Amino acid sequence: MTFIIIILIVCIGFLPKYGLFWCLRHWRQQRTQNPINDSSPKSPNKDKEPEGVALTTLQQGEEGRVVGLAPSCQGLARRRFQDLGLTPGARIKRVMQSAFREPTAYRVRNTLIALRREQSDMIRVEREKQNQ
Numbered sequence: 001m002t003f004i005i006i007i008l009i010v011c012i013g014f015l016p017k018y019g020l021f022w023c024l025r026h027w028r029q030q031r032t033q034n035p036i037n038d039s040s041p042k043s044p045n046k047d048k049e050p051e052g053v054a055l056t057t058l059q060q061g062e063e064g065r066v067v068g069l070a071p072s073c074q075g076l077a078r079r080r081f082q083d084l085g086l087t088p089g090a091r092i093k094r095v096m097q098s099a100f101r102e103p104t105a106y107r108v109r110n111t112l113i114a115l116r117r118e119q120s121d122m123i124r125v126e127r128e129k130q131n132q
Contacts, residue, residue, distance in 0.1 A: 052124035055106070056117055058094040064125035066090045073122040085109040086123055 050068030058064055068088050069078055085108045086092070095105045095112060103114040115123075 050124040052126045055092070055094075055115070055120040055123040055125050056104075058092075058125065058127070060094055060097065063091060063093045063128045065128060066092055067124045067126050070122040070124060077119075077122075081119075081123065084113055085111065091128070092123075092125060 049071060052067035055064070066086055066088055069081060069086070073081065090108055093107045095107050097104045101117075103116050104120060105112055105114050106120075107113075
């Protein structure tokens with residue numbers, strides 16, 4: 001009886017999809033891949049605060065160019081900002097503000113987005129000179 005159990009365990013271990021070796025290989029692959037959050041080793045420039053001012057300092061109708069995101073913006077929040085088009089060099093304009101000053105609407109890449117003050121404090125911009 002024990003011989004049959006040992007044979008079953010060994011056979012299950014060699015099955016390519018459900019066996020022990022497949023589980024170990026799958027687990028090892030997942031550990032070597034980098035997850036979405038920025039837990040990879042950080043470069044020296046990543047911790048440095050980008051130049052420019054916070055997005056909240058733009059006045060109504062004023063335009064700017066995105067310089068970067070603050071180092072405190074990590075993980076999924078950083079990914080969301082990048083998906084919205086808030087990448088270095090993108091033009092951004094403050095369009096309108098709600099009655100209680102939060103949220104504020106900004107136009108980025110011909111799309112209107114609304115950001116809270118905490119979110120827009122993490123975005124660094126450079127004011128553009130207005131041609132008058």
